[in-house]
Amino acid sequence: MIEKLQTIGLSLARKKSINGFTLSFYFSKEPEDIDIWWVDLYKDYFSSDNKPKNKAYFGVFLISNSTLSYAISMGKSHFYLKDFCDTDFGINLAERIADDNNLKLKNSKLFGGKRSKTIISYQENSEIEYDSGESIHYVKAKTINKDKWGEIASFGNSTQLHLKILPDNLPELVQAIEEELRKNPRIILPRATSVVDSTKIVELDQKLAQEILNSTNAGLQPAEATVSGVDFIFLGKNQYSFILGRQRQDIEELSLSALHNFINRYNINLVANINNIRVKVSDENNKGYAKPLKFFFDFVDDEKHFLLDGKWHVFNQNYIEFLMKQIDEKITFENPNTNFSNSAFEKWQNSLSGQESGVYCYPEYYFNSLRENEGYVNLDRHLTTIRQYKIEKLDLFKDSTAFFVKIGTTQKFAYAIDQAVATVKILQNLNTSIQINNQDVKPKKICLWFIFERQTPITKIAEIKSFIFLMKLAEWQRQCSNSGFEPVVRIGYRTN
Structure with missing residues (x-):
């Protein structure tokens, strides 16, 4: 840390020893001049050709002994101290x-x-x-x-x-x-705590690299509000560049597709270079900074690890327990014993004509069609109209309840949850009803109907072991509750 302080222009001004502690004051005696953005605008009104500059002094006060070290930051020094602190x-x-x-x-x-x-x-x-x-x-x-x-x-x-x-x-x-x-x-x-095990960090880095290359679960996004020390840093419109050694590519926005293009263009081994790629962020005046690629990633794995400001963290037990408690208490759980028969589905598939089998042969369509005999309105593959918006959003409707049906594993249920969240947001923002068969209907409940490909039955939602699934479900519950809808999860099982 002392070496870092020296490289950024801080030097030791004075040191004291008090009650077993060493007090050290580091100060920027000659800080770099800083351009003043409005000087060029009013340059005709300056009598001198020399542009005025600002100086921003900064410093660090260290309190340390043989077992601990505390730092008090002044000015911009907290940006540098953060990398060395707990x-x-x-x-x-x-x-x-x-x-x-x-x-x-x-x-x-x-x-x-x-x-x-x-x-x-x-x-x-x-x-x-x-x-x-x-x-x-x-x-x-x-x-x-x-x-x-x-x-x-x-x-x-x-x-x-x-x-x-x-x-x-x-x-x-x-x-x-x-x-x-x-x-x-x-x-x-x-909250989340830092991952400090170096072996685990390497393992997580490799997992992230594979996720970037193979799926869309990792989201690359600029951090609009980050915490540095106890100050918030808000980022406006910027330009970005990917950098690896002498290889550089300017991009208009951060995205996975832009990153894939950079990797393919220079034939980069991402697993080996996940910590070597940097992103330069510049404003319209070409002022900015560079951060490691991981700093800009929003990523959570199914073992409760995630990235925050480019560092690996893990959720504490209280976070997990509260998440599960809220899900079980705030979401109505139903098991109507309505299951999906594989043998009946295959028999139905074989009865379809050639044209029908190419359009309507998927499991959800078959399941939803059977519900018509039980009084449900089947909206699978139908466009529902919400004012000027035409969206394929509902699968079934009955008793003032909008149903979203998905058959498969928890990894596949994310689509149905996102679908339901989008509908809830539109209903909330427009404060209107859904048009079905030229009639306005306004649901009171939003139900996610999941048909699991699993043998072990569940008695409550929190028994589902997918952490990412539970987090998505919690977000959906929040959206429903904030919009005045009762959230319901109904389950069934895929049987032979």
Whole structure:
């Protein structure tokens, strides 16, 4: 870390020893000049030909002994310190000294849907609350002891305390923090922790590379709101470039197809180079930065690992337990003993004419056709109209319930969930009904009807072991509840 501080222009200004701690102050004596964007605009009004420049001084104050090291950042230094710090520190401390009845601001990531990072501010005396599938990354709240910790504190990758304290007294504060961290947490926040096992990281990198090459489960996207220290960095419209050594390709937007093109163009072994490819981000003034490719990926595997700011994390047990609890409590579970017979399906397929067998021979169509005898309106392959929108969204409709049917494994059910979420969003945004057979209908319930290819029956939804499936289901439940629909999951099984 000291080498890094020196390479970015910081030098040791002074060092002290107090009560077994070493206090070291690093300062940028000669920071680089920074262009002022409006100077060119008003250049005719400057009397001198020399363009004025800004200087931004920054520094780091280290408090260390033989077992620990704390850093206080000033100016832009937190961008560099982040790579060397325990990124769980801030939330660990929040679980011990934040007042859970006085939340001010929360930044979190919702997994399983299109909505990603959210920033929410709260009124006075608000409790800390969270949704299923939500991982807390930043909180600002009152503390449990304003004399000891200050009235309000911010907790993210780092911690910001509002205290009047002299630098020479900081070792006492560090000791108080260390003592607090040894205590059991007062509140448990659903969140992610860093993966530190190097062997596991290599394994996850290889899994990510294969996922990029073979599927669309990995989503490449610019991080619009990231947390750096306790500051938010919002990114506007940018230009991007893929870089590997001397190989470079400019692109208009980050996408998997653009990455595939870059890999194929230069015949790159992605498994070997997943950590060597960088992405340069530039604004309209060609100012920007470069980050590793992994920094821009939104990816979750089925063992609860995921990428956050390019680093591997894993969800804590509280996140998992809360996710399952919310799913079982907030989604109605039904098992009407309506199964799918493979033998009957094959017999039906054989009875179809040549033209029919090419269009209507898939399992869902057969299953939905049988439901017509039970009073369901079969909408499979029909376009439903929602105002000016014509979309193929419903499979069945009955008793004010819209049904989305899918037969297969949990990996295949994602399409039906996304289909249902899209319909819910349109109904919510347009505040209107669905037109079926020239009649307006407004569902009260949204039902996902899954026919499982499995032998072991389930008694509740949380028994399904696919973590990605459960996260998507949690996102769907949120959308339904927020839009005033009752979420229902109905199951059946594929039998011989």
